[in-house]
Each structure stands twice: as C-alpha cells, then as structure tokens.
Amino acid sequence: MGGTPSHLMSNLTINMSISSQESNTFNQENKRCIGKVYLVGAGPGDPGLLTLKGKGLLECADVVVYDALVSPQILMMINPQAEKIDAGKRMGRHSLFQEETTKLLIELAQTQAIVVRLKGGDPFVFGRGGEEMEDLVRAGVPVEVVPGVTSGIAAPAYAGIPLTHRSYSSSVTFVTGHESAGKYRPAVNWSAIAHGSETIVVYMGIHNLSYITTELESAGLSPQTPIALVRWGTRPEQEELIGTLQTIVEQVEESGFTAPAIAVIGNVVNLHSILSRNYQ
Numbered sequence: 693m694g695g696t697p698s699h700l701m702s703n704l705t706i707n708m709s710i711s712s713q714e715s716n717t718f719n720q721e722n723k724r725c726i727g728k729v730y731l732v733g734a735g736p737g738d739p740g741l742l743t744l745k746g747k748g749l750l751e752c753a754d755v756v757v758y759d760a761l762v763s764p765q766i767l768m769m770i771n772p773q774a775e776k777i778d779a780g781k782r783m784g785r786h787s788l789f790q791e792e793t794t795k796l797l798i799e800l801a802q803t804q805a806i807v808v809r810l811k812g813g814d815p816f817v818f819g820r821g822g823e824e825m826e827d828l829v830r831a832g833v834p835v836e837v838v839p840g841v842t843s844g845i846a847a848p849a850y851a852g853i854p855l856t857h858r859s860y861s862s863s864v865t866f867v868t869g870h871e872s873a874g875k876y877r878p879a880v881n882w883s884a885i886a887h888g889s890e891t892i893v894v895y896m897g898i899h900n901l902s903y904i905t906t907e908l909e910s911a912g913l914s915p916q917t918p919i920a921l922v923r924w925g926t927r928p929e930q931e932e933l934i935g936t937l938q939t940i941v942e943q944v945e946e947s948g949f950t951a952p953a954i955a956v957i958g959n960v961v962n963l964h965s966i967l968s969r970n971y972q
C-alpha cells in the first residue's frame with residue numbers, strides 16, 4: 693500500500709477489518725471476495741474539492757477504475773503502485789460498457805483489497821453509482837459509497853451563481869437533459885420541471901438545449917428567463933456563457949460552446965455579474 697496519511701490510517705484499518713469479516717461473503721459465482729469496492733466521488737475537477745476520505749482511499753488503493761470526467765490532477769493522487777483502469781465513457785465513445793465495468797469490479801474484488809471506483813462529481817448524482825452499487829450488492833461484494841461534490845452545485849458556485857438566494861430562489865431542481873437515448877425512465881416532464889422550482893440545474897443538457905428551452909418556454913417560462921452554461925466548471929479552463937432561454941441556442945452555435953457543461957436556469961443567474969468578479 694502507498695503513503696496513507698496517518699490521520700486516515702485508523703479509519704482505513706477499520707474498513708479493512710470490516711472487509712476481512714465480510715470476506716466470508718461469496719458472490720454469485722461462489723468466488724470469495726477478499727476486497728471491498730469504494731465508489732468514490734472525485735468532485736468536478738478542482739483537486740481541492742476532493743474529500744479527505746476520497747483522497748485517503750486513492751492513496752492506498754490497490755486498483756482504481758476511473759471515469760472520463762475525472763480530472764488529471766486527481767488521477768495524479770492515486771497510489772503510484774496501484775493499477776489504473778480507464779472505464780471512461782463519453783457520448784459515442786464507450787471505453788467499457790456498464791456491464792463490463794461491473795463485471796470487472798466484481799473480479800477485482802476477488803484479488804485486490806482496496807478497489808476504488810472513481811467517478812466524476814458525486815457517484816449517486818447522474819453517475820450510475822446507484823446502479824453499480826446495486827449490482828455489487830447483489831453479487832455479494834462488500835461496497836461503500838464516498839460522496840463527492842457534484843458539478844451541478846460546484847460549477848455554478850465557481851461561476852458566481854448561488855442556487856438559492858433569499859431574494860431570488862428558495863427551491864432547486866436537478867435534472868438530466870440527456871434522455872434522447874431513452875436510458876432514463878421515466879422521461880423528463882419539462883412542463884412539471886418548469887413550474888416545480890425557481891432554479892433549474894440541467895446536467896448533460898448541451899446536446900438537447902434547443903429541445904429543453906423550447907419545452908420550458910412552451911410550459912410558460914418567459915423567453916427572457918436567464919440561463920448560464922458553465923463548461924469544465926472548477927477547472928482552470930472553466931468557461932461561461934450567459935443568455936436567456938430565447939438567445940442561448942444561437943449563442944452556443946455562434947461560439948462553438950460544447951459539453952461537458954451545467955446549465956442553470958432562473959433569476960439567480962443574474963447574480964453572476966456581481967459575484968463572478970471574486971474569481972477574476
């Protein structure tokens with residue numbers, strides 16, 4: 693094992709002893725699990741936003757299976773002796789399919805003590821962490837989730853956009869904009885979303901932006917409703933595009949703005965012009 697910080701050793705020792713108790717567990721193929729899988733949230737990119745628990749696990753991992761949106765600075769924190777496996781999947785480019793990833797994690801838990809499944813943001817927020825954990829639990833593999841800072845909160849924050857504010861918004865909805873492939877069920881009810889809260893945060897919405905803005909306007913939101921897109925939030929290359937529901941699609945086309953980005957819709961976006969100055 694690599695250089696585990698001393699203040700984390702007791703915690704990891706506890707986890708390891710739990711793992712050995714749990715090693716009596718057999719998976720569906722009747723193979724003994726010697727290890728434990730940790731579903732770790734890497735946060736949105738800024739390494740300072742990784743949790744202490746996540747950092748400690750990266751430093752003593754035997755193997756790390758990571759996604760495409762994990763930042764290079766966080767990958768550099770991984771124990772140099774650990775095996776690193778890229779399971780990254782981006783639209784139209786799958787390194788490993790979901791079933792392959794789950795199968796791999798089950799196999800790794802049969803030979804390695806600390807298996808880290810590293811995901812961008814938070815594993816349970818549009819990260820398929822719930823699905824992966826379910827499969828591992830069903831297979832009898834010891835598994836624990838370590839939450840991360842989700843991009844839907846951090847990217848707006850670094851762009852000077854608070855999701856709630858006493859003068860502008862007392863409610864927030866987090867929603868996926870990527871439903872075209874029919875993978876998410878039930879389909880998003882944009883009319884309900886439009887009226888459900890004062891701030892709307894859309895993940896994976898860039899490819900569907902024209903459809904989303906049209907649906908929200910059809911549901912009654914003003915075409916002048918402010919919207920911000922934050923690309924590569926919290927990273928040095930962070931970019932923002934500010935507009936309205938009426939203008940944003942054209943702005944994206946003109947500027948060549950691309951994913952990955954978070955969209956924030958609502959009057960809180962107007963605070964960007966005041967609060968983003970703190971990051972300049």
Ligand SMILES: C[S@@+](CC[C@H](N)C(=O)[O-])C[C@H]1O[C@@H](n2cnc3c(N)ncnc32)[C@H](O)[C@@H]1O
Pocket residue numbers: 736737761811812813814815816817818819841842843844847894895896897922923924925926927951952953954
């Ligand atoms: C599959 S989802 C994963 C979300 C992740 N689990 C989270 O909690 O942030 C991928 C989407 O998250 C958003 N995203 C992830 N990292 C981002 C970042 N640094 N800046 C802006 N958006 C980001 C984008 O909308 C991207 O298309």
